[in-house]
Amino acid sequence: MTPIFAHPSSPAQAPGLPDRAGLGLKHEHFIEVLETSPDLGFFEVHAENYMMAGGPFHHYLGLIRDQYPLSMHGVGLSIGGEGSLNREHLARLAALIERYQPQAFSEHLAWSSHGSVFLNDLLPLAYDSATLHRVCEHIDQVQSTLKRPMLLENPSTYLQFERSTLDETDFITEVIRRTGCGLLLDVNNVYVSCINHQRDPSAYIDALPLQAVGEIHLAGFAEDSDSLGDRLLIDDHGAPVDNAVWQLYEQVLARIGPIPTLIERDNQVPALSVLLAEAQHADGLLTQVRP
C-alpha cells in the first residue's frame, strides 16, 4: 500500500502546533481563558464536544481559536472498528476541521462503535494482520477525506488478546509506515500499559518510530488492582501527571527534542491555575531540550 501522506523527516518542523505546552480546553475555563489570555502554546479540544449546531461552545471556541493554535482530538471515529467508518460522523468532522482550521488532528488506535451502538470508551484491538489491514484502510479514508495527515495515539490497555500476532509497537510502526500518519505519543498511556502488562516503558518507547511523533500527551491515572492484587493503572485523566510519567517524558525529549505537549485533564477538572502550573512545568522541560 502506498502512503497517501509521506511524513516529513520531522513532523514537528512542519507548519503546525508550536513546540510548547498546551492544555485541553474545558468549558469550565472558557471565560477565564478569554479574560486572562494565559501564556500557552495551544489548546486542544475533543472534536465530538463541538459537533452541535450552535450555542456557547462554538461561541467560546471561536474566540479562543482567534488567539491560540488549536489541536483537534477525535474520540469517536472508531478507527479500529470491525465495521466501516461512520460516514456521517466523518463528514461532521471534516466540516468542523474546515470551520476551525486546527493545526493538528489526532485520533486513537482503538474502537468505540459497533453497529449502531456507540460505547463511549476507547476499546482494545487484537493486533493481527486483519486488524492491521482494516486500521490502515480507515486511516487512509480519514486522511483522504480530511485532506491532511492525522496523528494516531498509542492506547492505554488492560487486557491482551490470544489472537494477537504482533506486538503493539510493531503494529503501530507498520500502520505509520503504510499510511504515512504521524504518532501522537501518549506517555501516560505508555506507562499505564507497560505497568499493566509488566513491560519496560523505556523499551516500549524505543520500539516506536519516534521520528513520526507530532505531539505528546501527558495525563494522570487512577490506581486499582486486578484479581492477583497486582497494580492495575487506569487511564482516567482525573489526576495530575505522575512523577514516573514526567521522568519518561524527559527521556523522550532527550531523544527527540521539543514536541508540542498537551496536559490532559478530563475528569475532576481543577482550577485553570492548577493546569497552567503543569503546562509551565512541561514548558520548562521543553526549553531545556531546545537547541
Add this chain to the structure above:
Amino acid sequence: MNHQATFAKALLAPDQTCPDGLFSGNGADPASRFAVHRNTVHNGLINALAVAYPVTQLLVGEAFFRAMAGLYVQACPPTSPLISEYGSTFANFIQGFEPAASVPYLADIARLERLRVRAYHAADDRPLEPHTVLAALQARADLGTVRLRLHPSVATLASAYAVVAVWAAHQTEGGLAALDPGHAQSALVLRQGLEVKVFAIDAGSVAFIQRLAQGEALQTAVERALEASNDFDLHQCLTLLISHHAITHLHLDSKVSP
C-alpha cells in the same frame, strides 16, 4: 457473532460476563481487567446523564438516579458519538420506570431538562431587536397574515404538573417551600444570547408558539391558542417572545424581512 459484537454485548450486559480470548500477562483473571472497560462505559454514560438531568437527580437522590440511569444505559446505549445528544429518550424511559412512579412529575422534569440541553446547543440565528419587531408589526394593517420565524432554540412543553415551579425551586438552595406540583403548567424554553431561559406559560401560549413554529400566520395561531385556552393573552405572549429575542424573521406576505 464477530469479536467486537461479543465484546460490546458483554460491556452492556447486566451481569459481569467477560468475552473469551482475553488474558492478562501476569495471569490475573481477565474479568478483573475487563471490568475497567465496563466501569468506564457505564460510569461515563451515567455521568453524562447526571450532567444533563441535574434536577431529575435532585428529585430522586443520587443513588436512585444512578441505578435508574444504569438500567437506561443497558436498555438504550448511545447511537451517536455526540454525547451531548445522549439521553433523548431518557424521559420516556423514566415515564415507564415503575420504581419512579411515586414522583409522577419526574418524567416531565426530565423532558424540560432535555429541552434546556437542546436549546443550549441549538443552531445560532441572529434575533430581531424588540423595537424592530414592534415597529414592523405596528405598521401592518393586516397583522393576521404576518408569519414569525422563531429562534432554533425555542421549544415548549405542556405538562399536567407544575414543571417550571418544581424546576425553578431546585435552582436555589431551600426554595421548595409551599410548592404544589399538582397543577398543570407549561414551559417555554429558549436561548437568549448564551443563556438558556425557562418561562412558565399557559396552554394557549403553547398552542400559539407551536403554530408559529409550524409557519402558520398570526391569525391562525391566535385562533388555535384561544381553542386551547380562553385565557390566552396575545399581548403577553408576544411580549415574552419579542423581549427575549425569540423572533428571528418577520414574513410579511411573500417578502421576508429583514
